[in-house]
Amino acid sequence: xxxxxxxxxxxxxxxxxxxxxxxxxxxxxxxxxxxxxxxxxxxxxxxxxxxxxxxxxxxxxxxxxxxxxxxxxxxxxxxxxxxxxxxxxxxxxxxxxxxxxxxxxxxxxxxxxxxxxxxxxxxxxxxxxxxxxxxxxxxxxxxxxxxxxxxxxxxxxxxxxxxxxxxxxxxxxxxxxxxxxxxxxxxxxxxxxxxxxxxxxxxxxxxxxxxxxxxxxxxxxxxxxxxxxxxxxxxxxxxx
Numbered sequence: 331x332x333x334x335x336x337x338x339x340x341x342x343x344x345x346x347x348x349x350x351x352x353x354x355x356x357x358x359x360x361x362x363x364x365x366x367x368x369x370x371x372x373x374x375x376x377x378x379x380x381x382x383x384x385x386x387x388x389x390x391x392x393x394x395x396x397x398x399x400x401x402x403x404x405x406x407x408x409x410x411x412x413x414x415x416x417x418x419x420x421x422x423x424x425x426x427x428x429x430x431x432x433x434x435x436x437x438x439x440x441x442x443x444x445x446x447x448x449x450x451x452x453x454x455x456x457x458x459x460x461x462x463x464x465x466x467x468x469x470x471x472x473x474x475x476x477x478x479x480x481x482x483x484x485x486x487x488x489x490x491x492x493x494x495x496x497x498x499x500x501x502x503x504x505x506x507x508x509x510x511x512x513x514x515x516x517x518x519x520x521x522x523x524x525x526x527x528x529x530x531x532x533x534x535x536x537x538x539x540x541x542x543x544x545x546x547x548x549x550x551x552x553x554x555x556x557x558x559x560x561x562x563x564x565x566x567x568x569x570x
Contacts, residue, residue, distance in 0.1 A: 331538075331541060331542040331546050331547065331548060331549055331569040332369060332370055332547065332548040332549075332569075333368070333369075333538070333548070333549060333551060333562060333565040333566055333569060334368070334369075334370045334371065334372045334402070334527075334529075334548050334549065334550045334551070335363040335368045335371055335372065335550075335551060335552065335555050335556075335562065336371075336372040336373075336374060336529065336550050336551065336552030336555075337356050337359050337360050337363070337371060337372070337373050337374065337390075337393070337552070338374040338376055338552055339356050339373070339374060339375060339376060339377075339386045339389065339390060340376040340377055340380075340386070341377065341385075341386075342356070342385075342386060342389060343355075343356070344356055344359055344556075345376055346552055346553045346556060347553070348553050348557070350553050350556045350557045351556040351557070354556075356389060356390075356393060357389075357392070357393055357396070359556065360373070360393045360397055361397070363555065363562065364397050364398060364399055366561060366562040366563070367562045367563055367566070368399060368562055369399055369400075370399055370400045370401070370402070370422075370548070371393070371394075371397055371399060371400075371401045371402070372401075372402050372404060372529070372550045372552075373390040373393060373394065373401050373402065373403055373404070373421075374404045374405055375387060375390060375403070375404070375405030375406075376405065377405075378405030378406050378407070378462060379404070379405045379406035379427070379461050379462040380406070380461075380462070382406065382462065382464065384405065384412070386405075387416075387419075390403060391416070391419040391420055391421065394419070394420040394421045394422075395419075395420040400422035400423070401420070401421055401422055401423075402421065402422065402423040402424065402425055402448065403416045403421045403423070403424050403425065404424075404425040404450075404492075405425075405462060406427045406429075406460075406461055406462015406463050407424055407425065407426050407427060407462070407463070408426060408427045408429045408430050408436070408462070408463035408464055408467050410436065410439050410440060410443075413426065413440070413443065413447065414443075417443075417446060422446065423445070423446045423447070423448060423490075424443070424446065424447060424448070425448045425449075425450055425492055426440055426447060426448070426449045426450060426463075427450055427452070427460050427461060427462045427463030427467075427468070428449070428450045428451060428452040428458045428459075428460045428463070428471055428479065429460035429462065429463025429464060429467035429468040429470075429471045430449060430463065430467065430471070431458060431460075431471040431474055431479050431482065431483075432466075432467045432468075432469075432470035432471040433467060434486065437449070437482070437483065437486040437488065438486050438487060440486075440488065441486055441487030441488050441489070442487075444489065445489055445490055445525070447488065447490065448490040448491065448492045448525075448527060449483050449488050449490070449491055449492070450491070450492045450493075450494065451476050451479060451480050451483075451491055451492065451493045451494070451509075451513065452494055452496060453476035453493070453494065453495050453496060453497070453506070453509055454495075454496040454497050455497050456475065456476055456477075457472070457473045457474060457475060457476055458471050458472055458473065458474045458475075458476055458479055459472060459496055460472055476509065476513075477509075477512050477513055477516045478516070480493075480513040480516060480517065480524075481516050481517060481520075484517055484520045484523075484524055488524075489523060489524055489525060490524070490525045490527060490547075491513070491524060491525070491526055491527065492527045492528065492529065492550075493506050493509055493510050493513060493526055493527070493528045494506055494528060494529055494530045495508075495509045495530065495531070496530070503531055504531045504532075504533060504537055505528060505530065505531040505532050505537050505540065505541055505549070506528050506530065506531065507540055507541065507544055510526055510528060510541075510544050510545075510546060511544065513526065514526065514544075514545065525547040525548075526545065526546055526547055527546065527547050527548045527549075527550070528541060528546045528548070528549055528550070529549065529550030529551070529552075530550070532549060532551045532554055533554065533559075534554070534559065534560065535560050535564060535565065535568040536568075538551075538560075538565050538568040538569050539568045539569065541569070542568070542569040542570075549565075549569070551565065
């Protein structure tokens with residue numbers, strides 16, 4: 331399992347929910363993670379996810395080009411054009427909001443990006459709760475069964491999913507282990523061809539180990555690494 335540090339940015343500044351590293355410039359935080367041994371970075375445009383305003387794109391693209399490691403872009407994307415623009419700008423991959431489940435044609439088009447596209451399963455209380463993606467798409471996708479959505483994505487040709495359980499957001503409820511297990515079971519024989527990435531709720535090294543044992547392809551960790559709860563080296567060892 332790959333440990334992928336997250337750099338969450340709002341208004342050009344680091345903006346983890348806890349306030350951790352708020353005084354650190356996004357470029358400096360990204361460079362610090364790479365210096366500590368990060369093999370990949372997860373760069374989040376919170377303004378894009380929350381308001382559809384991708385004002386942080388230029389900054390995040392510069393980090394992607396300068397970091398020396400593959401970088402994913404996240405932030406409520408639901409446009410194939412915007413995604414291909416991000417790939418052209420230097421990102422190795424793009425995460426799409428679960429709002430895309432409202433448009434089967436768009437979902438199939440996203441599949442043409444192969445392993446450069448990761449579709450989010452943003453789940454709250456067992457159903458999709460899209461963050462970003464545009465009000466219309468998000469409204470039409472919201473409330474669909476999260477596990478069923480993962481199967482729909484696999485049937486459409488999507489080969490990478492990012493599973494996050496928002497039910498306990500802000501309550502230190504831990505990672506999405508139960509949801510990952512339900513999705514893997516539902517995928518059945520297709521599961522071997524689907525990379526299940528995850529993020530959110532990682533509190534300690536025990537959570538890292540649990541995710542690795544659950545078969546997660548990667549775990550995105552932001553606050554815990556920025557707050558130095560554990561190091562990247564320790565997380566890699568726990569995931570081995």
